[in-house]
Amino acid sequence: MRAMKFKPRYLLFMLPALGLYVLFFIYPFIQTAISSFTRWNGITAPVFIGVANYTQLFHDSVLMSGIVRILIWAALAVVIKVGLGLVFAAILRNRPWGYKFFTSVFFFPVVVSSSAMSLVFTLAYDNNIGIVNHFLKAVGLGFLQHAWLADPTTAFYAAIAVPIYQDIGFFMVIFLAALQDIPDEYYEAARLDGANPVQIFFRLTVPLSLGSIRVCVVLAVTTAFKTFDYIFLLTAGGPGNATQVPATWMYLETFQSFNYGYGDAIAMLIFVLSSLASGLVLAWGALGGRPSRRGPELPRTATRRVAEAIPEGAIA
Amino acid sequence: MRKRRMAMAAAAALAVIATAAACGASNGSNGSGSVTLTFATNQITSENNGTTPVFKQLISEFEKQNPGVHIQLEEAQSTALQPLIQLAFASRNVPDIFNFWRPQPAFNMNNYIASGELGDLTSLAQTPSVKNEFASSSWATATVNGKVWGLPLTNYSVPLVVNKAVFTEAGLPLPTTWQLLVSDVPKLKAKGFIPWTVSTESTDQSDDRLLDYVLDREIGNQAALNLFEGKGSFTSPQVEKALSGYFSISAGYGPPDAAALDDNAAIAKYYNTGKSAMILTNNVYLTTVSASAAKTSEVIPFPVIPGGAETTPAMEKDLTTLMYASTAALANPTTGPLVKKFLTMATSMQTEQSLADNDVLAAATNVKTDPAKAGQLFTQIQSTTSAEPEDKWLGNARTPSQQQSFYPIMAEQWSGSFSVSSFANQLESMFKQ
Numbered sequence: 001m002r003a004m005k006f007k008p009r010y011l012l013f014m015l016p017a018l019g020l021y022v023l024f025f026i027y028p029f030i031q032t033a034i035s036s037f038t039r040w041n042g043i044t045a046p047v048f049i050g051v052a053n054y055t056q057l058f059h060d061s062v063l064m065s066g067i068v069r070i071l072i073w074a075a076l077a078v079v080i081k082v083g084l085g086l087v088f089a090a091i092l093r094n095r096p097w098g099y100k101f102f103t104s105v106f107f108f109p110v111v112v113s114s115s116a117m118s119l120v121f122t123l124a125y126d127n128n129i130g131i132v133n134h135f136l137k138a139v140g141l142g143f144l145q146h147a148w149l150a151d152p153t154t155a156f157y158a159a160i161a162v163p164i165y166q167d168i169g170f171f172m173v174i175f176l177a178a179l180q181d182i183p184d185e186y187y188e189a190a191r192l193d194g195a196n197p198v199q200i201f202f203r204l205t206v207p208l209s210l211g212s213i214r215v216c217v218v219l220a221v222t223t224a225f226k227t228f229d230y231i232f233l234l235t236a237g238g239p240g241n242a243t244q245v246p247a248t249w250m251y252l253e254t255f256q257s258f259n260y261g262y263g264d265a266i267a268m269l270i271f272v273l274s275s276l277a278s279g280l281v282l283a284w285g286a287l288g289g290r291p292s293r294r295g296p297e298l299p300r301t302a303t304r305r306v307a308e309a310i311p312e313g314a315i316a
Numbered sequence: 317m318r319k320r321r322m323a324m325a326a327a328a329a330l331a332v333i334a335t336a337a338a339c340g341a342s343n344g345s346n347g348s349g350s351v352t353l354t355f356a357t358n359q360i361t362s363e364n365n366g367t368t369p370v371f372k373q374l375i376s377e378f379e380k381q382n383p384g385v386h387i388q389l390e391e392a393q394s395t396a397l398q399p400l401i402q403l404a405f406a407s408r409n410v411p412d413i414f415n416f417w418r419p420q421p422a423f424n425m426n427n428y429i430a431s432g433e434l435g436d437l438t439s440l441a442q443t444p445s446v447k448n449e450f451a452s453s454s455w456a457t458a459t460v461n462g463k464v465w466g467l468p469l470t471n472y473s474v475p476l477v478v479n480k481a482v483f484t485e486a487g488l489p490l491p492t493t494w495q496l497l498v499s500d501v502p503k504l505k506a507k508g509f510i511p512w513t514v515s516t517e518s519t520d521q522s523d524d525r526l527l528d529y530v531l532d533r534e535i536g537n538q539a540a541l542n543l544f545e546g547k548g549s550f551t552s553p554q555v556e557k558a559l560s561g562y563f564s565i566s567a568g569y570g571p572p573d574a575a576a577l578d579d580n581a582a583i584a585k586y587y588n589t590g591k592s593a594m595i596l597t598n599n600v601y602l603t604t605v606s607a608s609a610a611k612t613s614e615v616i617p618f619p620v621i622p623g624g625a626e627t628t629p630a631m632e633k634d635l636t637t638l639m640y641a642s643t644a645a646l647a648n649p650t651t652g653p654l655v656k657k658f659l660t661m662a663t664s665m666q667t668e669q670s671l672a673d674n675d676v677l678a679a680a681t682n683v684k685t686d687p688a689k690a691g692q693l694f695t696q697i698q699s700t701t702s703a704e705p706e707d708k709w710l711g712n713a714r715t716p717s718q719q720q721s722f723y724p725i726m727a728e729q730w731s732g733s734f735s736v737s738s739f740a741n742q743l744e745s746m747f748k749q
Contacts, residue, residue: 042406043427127573128585147573152731155575238518239575240728255399257717258424 053265085171107169118233152242178212356414366674412645466638468679473633516727534558536625544713546749
């Protein structure tokens with residue numbers, strides 16, 4: 001089938017989407033950037049103050065602690081969301097018994113709203129009636145019972161456990177689609193060569209899904225950097241400021257303290273951090289090169305000789 | 317053919333856009349002879365709030381008296397009204413009518429007044445039927461720079477409510493003196509009870525009441541206000557003595573999950589189940605006290621501190637909710653008279669009496685509380701509030717930015733994260749000018 005030739009009039013059909021993009025992203029972004037150089041309470045006229053807001057960022061201990069928290073969050077999100085998503089996808093790729101059921105079960109939390117999920121976990125974490133404490137007691141770990149969201153040492157990890165848990169199914173589905181592209185012959189060849197499931201996973205599945213892993217890492221990291229709703233609904237940044245992250249701090253500075261200019265500076269910081277993280281991951285991908293469609297470097301066994309004999313593209 | 321199709325598609329798109337623009341809502345007349353007034357409020361809520369039935373009845377009555385006039389509600393829950401109004405002023409799209417807190421900097425009202433979008437109600441306030449309904453102190457609170465910006469609606473107070481059954485079960489006397497309070501609190505905890513039903517959740521912002529009372533008792537209300545205005549020192553010996561007394565009855569004596577509960581949830585979970593002994597919070601939350609818990613509850617004066625500046629009990633209380641209007645609505649010849657009529661009805665003696673019958677502290681001076689309608693607990697609150705002299709809320713002196721930093725520190729203090737001196741130093745660095 002012949003590919004469509006681009007014609008200038010096709011741009012007309014892009015104009016509405018482009019217009020919406022400019023109106024709801026580009027314009028507010030530029031306004032935010034400009035406002036970040038002002039002192040503004042949202043009511044009276046803004047006053048230009050240069051880079052004072054950006055200087056204040058580095059003296060804001062709550063914000064700096066929040067940045068450390070989102071870095072921890074990003075690391076845990078990558079390990080758990082991406083890692084577990086890939087593991088579940090690798091298991092379900094082989095379509096074991098009940099794979100449709102398990103795919104649905106793992107994906108179900110993804111379709112639940114963040115507010116509903118936060119409400120459920122607020123109750124689950126309750127120190128008296130919460131299922132978490134009841135479960136711990138039931139398995140003989142009653143000494144670990146806690147006011148999970150009220151204790152500064154556990155509140156942050158209890159709060160981020162919710163979005164991390166909720167998104168595992170989303171990443172699993174992405175990896176499931178990616179793993180379908182890996183020819184079954186590679187797995188057969190690996191099994192014939194005596195590779196166990198762990199070796200197959202690390203030496204075959206992971207290298208051949210690096211592209212998807214990169215995308216998922218970027219998603220996991222940028223989500224951790226900008227998520228607001230779970231923290232706000234579960235802890236509102238408390239107890240004290242123990243769970244404040246840049247997104248919630250930005251909200252409080254803007255809408256509770258009426259420091260619009262400073263809040264906008266925090267928003268720009270979140271943008272820069274997310275862009276940096278995305279750039280680093282994509283650069284890692286560019287430096288590492290694309291994985292060969294022939295697969296990773298396998299030992300020169302009979303199976304590999306057979307694999308090399310098959311021309312590229314011969315297997316769809 | 318292709319050009320005709322593209323022209324028809326463009327014309328259809330233009331028609332849709334034009335229709336959408338024509339259908340945009342606007343205040344005042346909507347072209348068919350009927351009038352819509354926007355009313356932003358947190359008085360109509362999903363919680364067990366005594367103002368909800370009163371305001372629903374008010375709106376229904378107003379619309380019946382003014383056929384063709386429709387009240388369009390913009391509802392918010394509790395303090396969620398604050399960002400709603402903030403955005404309204406920022407976007408120059410202020411509701412025709414709204415209720416809000418006192419016209420003080422703590423609520424950003426100074427900027428709303430400066431914007432010119434907040435309606436001047438001085439002439440309406442001078443109407444004898446309106447003026448004589450409220451005390452001069454209420455009008456003083458409603459007046460800024462010689463102009464009245466809001467009509468008084470409700471008061472608030474912070475009564476000390478104790479559960480007598482808990483004290484009896486613990487074998488302890490009621491904390492009617494400072495010595496008894498200092499003695500009872502740790503003993504209550506030792507016997508497995510939670511002394512204070514307090515919320516330290518950041519969005520609730522109500523865990524400073526005990527600190528307010530102790531500072532007021534020790535150094536006096538004006539001196540305490542001066543502290544938060546930066547005119548005093550938190551590290552002075554007298555203030556540190558007060559803080560020491562405060563710490564002896566606060567840190568570690570709230571619920572273990574206080575940071576995860578708002579006031580209503582804390583009362584429902586601990587006070588109503590007989591697990592906690594005392595409540596010291598805004599009376600608006602006391603409607604959550606169950607009927608059975610109310611039967612064993614008593615309102616007692618917060619005790620004076622021997623040697624302190626206040627020698628007779630005073631209560632933290634003030635005007636809390638006022639009715640406001642936008643400048644645009646007042647100036648509009650169609651909506652102006654209707655807005656004034658609604659404001660007058662909302663603050664009339666009839667409405668004030670209805671509020672009192674629904675366990676709300678009405679601002680009007682001649683409201684009678686009927687114990688049969690209001691309940692025994694609210695009757696006690698009303699009589700104690702009327703009897704005791706007034707202490708202003710110490711937060712009046714704090715800016716919104718300071719509030720945002722202050723409440724997380726209070727939450728940490730309740731959990732035992734500070735010593736007296738580190739807490740004093742923290743407040744000193746935050747407020748001292």
